[in-house]
Amino acid sequence: MGEVLSSSSRKEQVIRVAAELFREKGYVASSMRDLAQKLGIEAASLYSHIKSKEEILHILCFDMAADFMASLEEVEKQQDLPASEKLRKGIIGHIQVMAQDLTASAVFMNEHRHLSQPSLRDFLLMRIRYINRFKGMIEEGVATGEFKKSIDKKLAVMTLFSSLNWMPMWYDPKAAIEPVELGFQLADMLINGLKQNK
Amino acid sequence: MGEVLSSSSRKEQVIRVAAELFREKGYVASSMRDLAQKLGIEAASLYSHIKSKEEILHILCFDMAADFMASLEEVEKQQDLPASEKLRKGIIGHIQVMAQDLTASAVFMNEHRHLSQPSLRDFLLMRIRYINRFKGMIEEGVATGEFKKSIDKKLAVMTLFSSLNWMPMWYDPKAAIEPVELGFQLADMLINGLKQNK
DNA sequence: CCTACCGATCGGTAGG
DNA sequence: CCTACCGATCGGTAGG
Secondary structure, three states: OOOOOOOHHHHHHHHHHHHHHHHHHOOOOOOHHHHHHHHOOOHHHHHHOOOOHHHHHHHHHHHHHHHHHHHHHHHHOOOOOOHHHHHHHHHHHHHHHHHHOHHHHHHHHHHHHHOOOOHHHHHHHHHHHHHHHHHHHHHHHHHOOOEOOOOOHHHHHHHHHHHHHOHHHHOOOOOOOOHHHHHHHHHHHHHHOOEOOO | OOOOOOOHHHHHHHHHHHHHHHHHHOOOOOOHHHHHHHHOOOHHHHHHOOOOHHHHHHHHHHHHHHHHHHHHHHHHOOOOOOHHHHHHHHHHHHHHHHHHOHHHHHHHHHHHHHOOOOHHHHHHHHHHHHHHHHHHHHHHHHHOOOEOOOOOHHHHHHHHHHHHHOHHHHOOOOOOOOHHHHHHHHHHHHHHOOEOOO
């Protein structure tokens, strides 16, 4: 994803280094001079690769969004699965997409609000649609009796996404646990809870 | 919590309005001129109430931290409770503290990283100590057999805090559900999971 | 709480 | 990719 230009390789490098900077200091506190220094060039030279500071943020946020959408579509193709299995696969897919680029994931989560209009509106619309498709899985699970009738669906889906989206803040890719296993355990905790079932 | 000065009422108003601004735009993107305008005064006049922009952030973050600590200490006094009940009460207490000031809670969560040293170190140390006390409850629950032996304790406690800390981002205080009930349901979801137990 | 102001830094452009 | 530069805005101070 992203745009393919003749200078795409250097542009991608600029974006990758910018993502690290944005993650560390936040988008607003990261200056184009900081970014240029990390790349060993002058600030003005950045503009031969990108149109603006915001273009970088836009690419980071919308590329991640596209990856999340593609992952979810794979899960939704499997229409015959029980809702709890669809949810589990959706969670694992979401975690895998994040694990592919933890830096961009952190920027996606923490910095998207600095997009200006109309991009911000587009972004938020995509996000609400994505969340609602997970909410649909939970509702389906309640309807089939897999999940409790007593759950507050909004609370359930927001708790789910809180857990998922904070993962880049604490997950150490050098740790023993792999992304798929992490997704599996996270899904287990949310679906089955901490409690030992007798 | 908070400093008591002769001008404390006006100072508190400055801090409350700043919290709203920081929540909306982020700390770095909020200018002292924005804040002054919201208060109907000139930017320079702010400095008769506060020492610096960062002092406001410092007060917001450390006052919230003190409230969280006080709430947790109340729970830990009840040493005879089973671990799962301690955890439930800890969760409800955390949610109640946040619900008392959703704006400051959002700033606490999203903007603390803009504290400079040594405040940032102090803040992060307090936070890790707080989290570890919840981790202790989970470990106790595993030891007593209340919780599953198979759970990854780091994942469990980080999932817990992800869910708690994002609450200010989506909870609508005008909604039907009250903070204590919200805490109760959140604890139920994390402890018992979504699944219908046969 | 105000007027008047400061040095620093910001994102970005012109022109090569 | 560079030099040279721009207008705007930043947090904060002096002095009242």
